[in-house]
Every structure is written in structure tokens, then in C-alpha cells.
Amino acid sequence: MPDFPISGYHGRVLVxxxxxxxxxxxxxxxxxxxxxxxGRGLATRLLYDTxxxxxxxxxxxxxxxxxxxxxxxxxxxTAGRGHMVFKSPLTGVIGTSNSGGTWGAxxxxxxxxxxxxxxxxxxxxxxxxxxxxxxxxPADHLWGRTIHETNDALAAASEPGRPARVLCIGPxxxxxVRFAAVANDRNRVYGRCGPxxxxxxxxLKAVRVRGREKIAVADPEKYKSGLDQAIYLMKQAPVxxxxxxxxxxxxxxxxxxxxxxxxxxxxxxxxxxxxxVERISGETLAKTVLEKAGSCYLCPIxxxxxxxxxxxxxGEERGEGPEYETMVLMGPLCGIYDMAxxxxxxYRANELGLDTMSFGGTLACAxxxxxxxxIGREEAGGLDLAFGSADALEALVVMTARREGLGAALAxxxxxxxxxxxxxxxxMTVKKLEIPAYDPRxxxxxxxxxxxxxxxxxxLRGGYAVSLAFFGGAxxxxxFSLLQSPIAIxxxxxxxxxxxxxxxxxxxxxxxxxxxxxxxxSGVTGRDFSVARLEEIxxxxxxxxxxxxxxxxxxxxxxxxxxxFADVPIIVEGKERRVTREDQDxxxxxxxxxxxxxxxxxxxxxxxxxxxIEESRR
Amino acid sequence: xxxxxKFFAHFRxxxxxxxxxxxxxGGASAGDALEALCDTPERRAEVFSGxxxxxxxxxxxxxxxxxxxxxxxxxxAPGDTLAVFPILGGG
Numbered sequence: 229m230p231d232f233p234i235s236g237y238h239g240r241v242l243v244x245x246x247x248x249x250x251x252x253x254x255x256x257x258x259x260x261x262x263x264x265x266x267g268r269g270l271a272t273r274l275l276y277d278t279x280x281x282x283x284x285x286x287x288x289x290x291x292x293x294x295x296x297x298x299x300x301x302x303x304x305x306t307a308g309r310g311h312m313v314f315k316s317p318l319t320g321v322i323g324t325s326n327s328g329g330t331w332g333a334x335x336x337x338x339x340x341x342x343x344x345x346x347x348x349x350x351x352x353x354x355x356x357x358x359x360x361x362x363x364x365x366p367a368d369h370l371w372g373r374t375i376h377e378t379n380d381a382l383a384a385a386s387e388p389g390r391p392a393r394v395l396c397i398g399p400x401x402x403x404x405v406r407f408a409a410v411a412n413d414r415n416r417v418y419g420r421c422g423p424x425x426x427x428x429x430x431x432l433k434a435v436r437v438r439g440r441e442k443i444a445v446a447d448p449e450k451y452k453s454g455l456d457q458a459i460y461l462m463k464q465a466p467v468x469x470x471x472x473x474x475x476x477x478x479x480x481x482x483x484x485x486x487x488x489x490x491x492x493x494x495x496x497x498x499x500x501x502x503x504x505v506e507r508i509s510g511e512t513l514a515k516t517v518l519e520k521a522g523s524c525y526l527c528p529i530x531x532x533x534x535x536x537x538x539x540x541x542x543g544e545e546r547g548e549g550p551e552y553e554t555m556v557l558m559g560p561l562c563g564i565y566d567m568a569x570x571x572x573x574x575y576r577a578n579e580l581g582l583d584t585m586s587f588g589g590t591l592a593c594a595x596x597x598x599x600x601x602x603i604g605r606e607e608a609g610g611l612d613l614a615f616g617s618a619d620a621l622e623a624l625v626v627m628t629a630r631r632e633g634l635g636a637a638l639a640x641x642x643x644x645x646x647x648x649x650x651x652x653x654x655x656m657t658v659k660k661l662e663i664p665a666y667d668p669r670x671x672x673x674x675x676x677x678x679x680x681x682x683x684x685x686x687x688l689r690g691g692y693a694v695s696l697a698f699f700g701g702a703x704x705x706x707x708f709s710l711l712q713s714p715i716a717i718x719x720x721x722x723x724x725x726x727x728x729x730x731x732x733x734x735x736x737x738x739x740x741x742x743x744x745x746x747x748x749x750s751g752v753t754g755r756d757f758s759v760a761r762l763e764e765i766x767x768x769x770x771x772x773x774x775x776x777x778x779x780x781x782x783x784x785x786x787x788x789x790x791x792x793f794a795d796v797p798i799i800v801e802g803k804e805r806r807v808t809r810e811d812q813d814x815x816x817x818x819x820x821x822x823x824x825x826x827x828x829x830x831x832x833x834x835x836x837x838x839x840x841i842e843e844s845r846r
Numbered sequence: 847x848x849x850x851x852k853f854f855a856h857f858r859x860x861x862x863x864x865x866x867x868x869x870x871x872g873g874a875s876a877g878d879a880l881e882a883l884c885d886t887p888e889r890r891a892e893v894f895s896g897x898x899x900x901x902x903x904x905x906x907x908x909x910x911x912x913x914x915x916x917x918x919x920x921x922x923a924p925g926d927t928l929a930v931f932p933i934l935g936g937g
Contacts, residue, residue: 465902471932475855482854486929487909511858706914738933801909 233258235446236298236752237266241274242340242362244355246430247288247347251355251362256341262755263840265762266297266341268324268728269769271313274344275322276772277845281779285317285422286404286429288348294395295342297731298752299745300333301443302451305458306733308333308525310395310412316421317429318406318586318641319660319684321777321786325409325423326688326728328524329416331437334393338439349431354382359439367433374398374579375411382436389440396434397424398581400629404428405639407586407662408629411578415548416524419583421661421683446754454747458740462528465739472735473521473530477552479510484556488800489670489694491561491663493615494592495656498667498798504565508555517571519546529735537571540622547575550584556665557588558625562595563615570618573625580629586641589662591624593642593655594634602649609633653791659684659782666694668789668807669798673713675807676815679787680717682773688734691720695738707800710811714819722766729769768839770823771831775841784829787816847872847924851883854931860892861930870922876907877918879928893930902933 232239237256244251264270271293283289292314299307310332316323335343339359352371353364370378375398386392393412400408401424408424411417427433445451471479484490485505488498506512513533522532536546550558550567554574559565577584597603598613605613609627611620611634627635637645642662646655656663661684668675673693681690693716706712723741727734730745742759749757774782789807797804817827824835831841851866858864861883870879880899884890893903898918905912906929912920922928 471855479855483931486852486854486906506864511855 232256234261234298234753234755235444236302237261237341237443238336238339238441240340241342241344242357243344243346244362244364245347246345246349246353246364246432249349249364251364253340253362261298261341263765263768265729265749265757265765266300267295267309267311267731268313268326268725269765270297270342270729271295271311272322272324272769272772272776274342275313276776278344278346279315279846281315281322281776282781283315285315285320285323286425288346288430290315290426290429291344291346292423292426293342293344294335296332296336296340297729298443299748300336300731302445302748302752303526304455304732304748305462306524306527306529306736307731309728309731309733310335310418311728311731312410312418312423314421314423314426315780316661316683317404317425318422321659321684321780321782322682322773323421323423323426324683324689324728325418325420327412327416327418328527328733329393329413330391330525331393331395331412331416332731333525334391334439335437336443337441338437339441343435345430345432348429352431352433354434354436355432357435357437357439359441370433371402372399375581376414376579378434379411379414382434385436386438390438392436392438394434394436397427397432398579398629400424400581401428402433403629403631403639405582405629405631406641406644407583407590409581409583411581415578417578417583419585420686422583422586424581443752445752447751449751451748451751454744454751457747458736458744459528461744462736462739475510475514476521476531476533477510478508478513478533478550478555480552481505481509481555482511484666484694487670488798489667491556491665491667493563494561494596494654495663495667495792496596496796498670500560504560507565508559508567508570512567513550517567522548524733527733529733531735535571537568540572545572545575547571547578549574549578553665554584554588557585557662558591558621559588561588561592561665562617562621564618564621566618569622573621576622576625576629580626582625582629585664586662587625587628587638589656590628590638590642590645591621593646594624594638595620596654597646597649597651600651600654602651603634607634656790656792657685658789659786661685667798669793669805670800671707672710672807672811672815673707673716675789675793675812676713676819677717677720679789679812679816680819681721682770682777688724689721691717691724692734693717693720708805710815713815714822718819718822721770722763725766725769726762729765764839767824768841771825771835771839772841774823774825774829775831775836778830782829784816784820787829788812847874847922849879849922849924849926849928851879852927852929854929857892857931860889874922875918876905876912876920876922876928879922880905880918880930883930903930904933905930
């Protein structure tokens with residue numbers, strides 16, 4: 229293949245057709261690289277060009293795409309994340325999932341910019357990728373094994389200077405649990421939207437990568453000026469300098485409670501006793517189960533929690549986490565404040581390959597249905613399904629991964645669980661994706677983020693408005709501003725698109741925004757990736773995601789919160805707060821206008837042309 | 847009057863506990879309460895830069911950042927809760 233004209237890219241996309249059992253390399257189009265950058269942007273474009281958005285997400289016509297970026301391999305801080313895009317079996321709309329760890333950087337060093345996997349194998353397989361060859365290998369001996377076992381077995385092929393990194397599914401993915409996850413490095417998880425089930429339907433157990441391929445840097449001086457700026461700012465910012473390392477993301481638990489945003493009992497309210505919240509705080513985690521902090525590839529922040537906890541039968545267990553989302557959604561959302569139980573259940577989720585967020589949301593929904601007499605003790609196999617039951621948490625995480633007993637119903641996610649009992653209003657989801665651990669009644673901006681996130685209710689793709697509620701000074705906007713929320717959340721969503729398309733971590737955003745990335749991206753590639761051009765790319769990707777979703781059947785009605793948030797208030801700062809239907813409609817309408825979409829939330833043909841979003845090449 | 851101060855993250859170690867009841871004069875402001883809490887050079891150095899709060903310090907009165915109220919001049923009432931902590935982040 230002739231040299232690719234843009235530095236930072238290999239110019240090669242690996243396409244694996246699992247139906248035919250073939251892999252082939254296709255060239256990356258330079259214009260696509262310049263227009264979509266990498267990571268989430270590039271993967272979305274490649275997916276859009278590969279599948280019909282109306283396809284069956286668990287059928288052979290679905291695909292998943294993982295794309296790297298020009299910064300991966302350059303040594304930029306945190307630049308090694310992977311981003312995966314697919315049609316989600318949980319939501320039926322675009323699914324995107326992101327993770328740190330080492331696989332992303334190793335994939336780039338194997339000599340490719342993106343991996344596209346289509347079709348389905350009749351029997352279990354892995355894909356093995358080195359610069360010399362890429363092949364599909366039989367994997368019957370691995371089918372049924374946990375994420376940890378699979379990772380360790382395949383990582384044994386590491387050579388000095390060429391470590392083998394493994395991305396794999398566990399039993400949950402094999403059993404097509406709709407919120408099954410894919411993991412690398414044992415505990416670094418591509419968690420949301422159910423990619424594990426997509427892999428499981430394709431009978432793909434793992435993708436292993438190793439290599440030493442380097443990228444060229446076109447303008448080292450410009451790159452270095454951006455790098456120096458980034459490193460300096462990360463050392464200045466307290467969050468990235470020290471606070472994440474001390475407390476991890478669970479440091480947020482007490483603070484979110486302080487601003488009356490901490491969810492409780494399937495979002496029935498936000499009322500907790502202080503002494504209960506203390507039991508699951510980051511401070512308590514640091515004093516009890518934490519062994520040490522850890523970092524992803526090239527990351528100075530160190531927010532990973534390596535922990536150990538007493539096993540249920542004595543002895544000691546080790547693993548990673550819990551993170552904030554897990555602690556809350558498998559904790560107070562289910563009425564549980566038992567950190568040891570939450571930690572053990574987290575370990576099971578990591579081993580079996582389940583999204584802790586959707587599992588917690590689905591369990592909380594099941595507990596509410598049980599409270600209403602719609603799931604009986606017999607159906608639960610004798611388990612106590614009341615809110616607060618740590619026994620139910622620890623038993624059902626395993627049963628759900630295996631689709632055993634009541635776990636088979638939970639494996640379908642909270643929306644299908646509740647709808648199946650005639651109570652869809654008990655599922656706290658947007659587009660069937662379970663809502664994260666921030667109550668939207670406590671922030672209209674966050675509410676709008678959940679409504680308009682392309683993947684369903686998500687604080688990472690929908691825009692992270694919570695820090696806006698905390699921080700004084702220029703960055704703060706009032707929590708309950710109808711007027712400011714649409715632009716504010718659009719801006720936060722775009723920041724996320726940029727970070728996901730560069731393969732870098734959200735937490736760098738606490739130290740700096742676009743300017744250092746613009747210098748680094750322009751420096752590596754020798755092309756114009758100025759802040760203005762990056763914004764154009766962000767808008768292009770956001771609208772392409774929406775276009776995909778429109779073709780998958782999404783309408784403006786889907787950009788709405790469950791009725792509870794409009795009908796049942798919570799108390800914030802002494803006032804009753806809810807997100808009325810009128811407010812939802814108004815913010816939604818203004819958001820569409822800000823995005824340039826029509827009043828029904830559809831991108832008009834003129835917009836697609838002006839953003840240079842070409843028609844699909846599928 | 848009595849107000850309650852709450853601390854988070856490493857400020858619990860810095861200020862010697864999770865909470866502290868503070869007696870301040872009637873009409874006292876958030877700034878007055880913070881001055882009273884920063885009763886050692888170490889505490890003062892962590893929170894203040896000159897007469898201003900350091901940029902990474904968050905102070906909330908009954909759950910509202912004081913920047914949305916009247917900053918350090920925000921008046922206090924009996925029974926108020928003042929939360930003091932460094933900026934945190936999460937996911």
C-alpha cells in the first residue's frame with residue numbers, strides 16, 4: 229500500500245467478515261480522515277457506510293467499528309483510549325462505548341486505523357492482529373470463560389516489546405444479555421449500550437492485538453508546544469493533579485448528595501441519611517477497600533481503584549472499582565449502602581462482562597416492580613427483592629449474566645422488563661438506556677443532556693452538566709435555566725465528541741479544553757486541525773449520529789424523559805423541582821435549533837450538504 | 847448565631863473532621879465564617895490567596911455555590927450549612 233499522505237495515520241482499515249471467515253485490508257480515504265478525525269467520528273462514519281440503521285442489532289447485518297486516532301501513538305497524555313460504534317441491541321439506536329486501558333494504543337501499534345467487523349461466525353472465533361498478518365482463529369476452547377480467564381489466556385502470547393493486548397467478552401455477551409460489555413486489561417470496560425451482545429451474536433470472543441508500528445509526527449515543534457501546554461495545565465488543575473488519585477470518581481458521592489442530585493430507589497426521590505451516604509463515599513472507599521490507585525495508558529491522573537474486599541465465604545477478593553456510577557446505581561438506586569456487597573457485585577460484573585450501570589438500573593426497576601407485587605418471591609427463586617437487599621444484588625448479577633431464573637428477564641434491560649409487566653413507566657430510561665447517577669430533576673441542563681444524547685440517557689455522550697452545577701466563576705451556569713441549557717449542553721456534547729474522536733480521556737477536560745489538542749493534532753498530522761476546524765468536525769459527527777438515528781426510527785418523542793420526572797418533584801434548595809413536559813418541549817425545540825435540525829429533530833438536506841456529510845456508501 | 851460547616855475530600859483531614867459547628871456574630875458573611883474556620887496558617891494557605899478564595903475552592907451555602915449568591919459577602923442565617931471542598935470531578 230502506498231504511503232498515506234497524512235501523518236499520524238497508517239492509512240489502513242481492517243475489515244473482518246465473520247460470515248465468510250475472511251479479513252482484508254482496505255485503504256483509509258484521506259478525506260474521511262480529515263473530515264472525521266478518528267475515534268468516535270471516524271467509527272461513526274465507517275459504520276454509517278457499512279450497515280443499514282434499520283438492521284437487526286443481533287443479526288449478521290449489524291457491524292461494530294473501533295477506530296483509533298492520529299494522537300494515539302504520539303505520546304499525548306491519555307491518548308490510548310478506544311471507541312466502539314455499533315447498532316445497540318438494548319436501545320435499537322446508535323451505540324457507542326469507550327474505554328481506557330492499553331488495547332487502544334496496542335491496536336494502533338498493530339498498524340491499523342480502524343477495525344470493522346461484519347457478519348456472524350457459525351462457531352466461536354477470535355481475531356488476531358499483528359502488522360504481519362491478521363487472521364480469524366477458532367475459539368471453542370475459550371467460549372464460556374470469564375473476561376479475566378480469556379484475557380490471561382490470550383495475553384500469554386506477549387513478546388518482549390510487543391505485549392499482546394486483549395479485548396474480549398464474557399458469559400454475559402455470549403448469552404446475549406442486552407447490556408453486556410466488552411473489556412480490555414481485565415477490568416477496563418466498554419460498558420454501555422450492549423456491545424458484548426453484538427460480539428456474542430457474531431460468536432466473536434476476543435480481538436487480540438500486538439505490534440510495534442510507529443506513527444510519524446509532521447511538525448514536532450507544533451506538537452510539542454501543545455503537549456507542553458497540556459502537561460503544564462494538568463499539573464496545575466487540582467482535579468487532575470491530586471484529587472482523582474486520592475478518591476477516584478467515588479469522591480463525588482457526598483458532593484452529589486450535597487446538591488440533592490443523588491438518586492434513590494429507582495429515582496423515587498433523592499433523600500438519604502447522611503450516615504448511609506458516608507458508607508459508600510470515596511473517602512470511606514479510600515479508608516477501607518482501596519489497595520492502590522492505578523492509571524490507564526499514558527495517564528498522569530490515576531483514578532483507577534485497585535481494591536480488595538472480604539468474600540462472602542471468608543477469604544479475600546481483589547479487583548477494580550467501584551466507580552461512582554457503579555457505587556450509586558448498584559447502591560442507593562437499589563436502596564443499598566453496603567460497600568462490600570457493591571464491590572463484590574462489581575467484581576462479578578467485571579468478570580462476567582456486564583454493564584454495571586444498566587444492571588443497577590434494571591435491578592432497581594425489578595425492585596420497584598416487586599414492591600408493587602408484579603414480581604413474586606417464587607419467580608425470584610426465593611430471593612428477597614425488596615429495595616435494600618444486598619443478597620439480591622450479589623445473586624442477580626450472576627444470574628443475569630447467565631440468563632438463569634429471574635436473571636433471564638433482567639437480561640433484557642429495565643424497559644423490556646417493565647413493559648413486559650404492563651408497567652413501562654417504571655423503567656427509568658431514555659431510548660431504553662438506563663439513566664446515570666444524577667437525578668435530572670436537579671439540573672435542567674443534565675435533563676436535556678439525557679433527552680438528546682445520541683445513545684440514550686448518558687452523561688458522557690449526552691453532555692456532563694454536573695460540573696456546571698458545582699463550579700463557581702466563568703464556567704458556571706444556573707442549574708435551572710431553560711434559556712442557557714440548550715447551548716450549554718450542546719457545547720458539553722461537542723467536547724465529548726472531540727475527546728472521543730482523539731482517543732483521550734474526559735478527565736483532561738478538568739485541566740484544559742480544545743487549544744492544546746488543536747496544536748497536537750495539527751502538529752502530528754501537519755494539517756489544519758485548528759479549534760475552528762475541530763468544532764466543524766464535532767458538529768459534523770453530532771449530526772451524522774442524529775441522521776443514523778433518524779434512519780433507525782428515532783423521532784422527537786424519543787427525546788423525552790420518563791413521566792416520573794415530569795410528575796413527581798424532588799426537593800432542591802427548599803423548592804420542588806421537576807422537569808415539566810412544557811419545559812422538556814421548549815428545551816428540545818431550542819436544542820434542535822442550536823444543532824441546525826428541523827422542528828422534528830431531523831437534519832435537513834441543506835444542513836447535511838453544508839456540513840459535507842455525504843450519503844452512505846453502503 | 848450557630849452555623850454548621852461541612853468538609854469533603856482531604857479537607858476533612860485539613861479541618862480535623864467531617865463537620866464543625868461554628869458560632870459567628872449576627873449579620874456575619876460567608877467570608878467571615880471562612881476566616882473563622884481557617885484558624886491555622888495551613889488552613890488559611892489552602893483556602894485563601896490574599897483576601898480571595900483560591901480558584902479550586904468550592905464553597906456552598908445550603909447547596910448553592912456562593913458565586914451564585916453574593917460571593918464572600920453572602921449573609922448567613924442561623925442554622926445554615928456551609929460546605930467547603932476542593933473541586934472534584936467524576937463520571
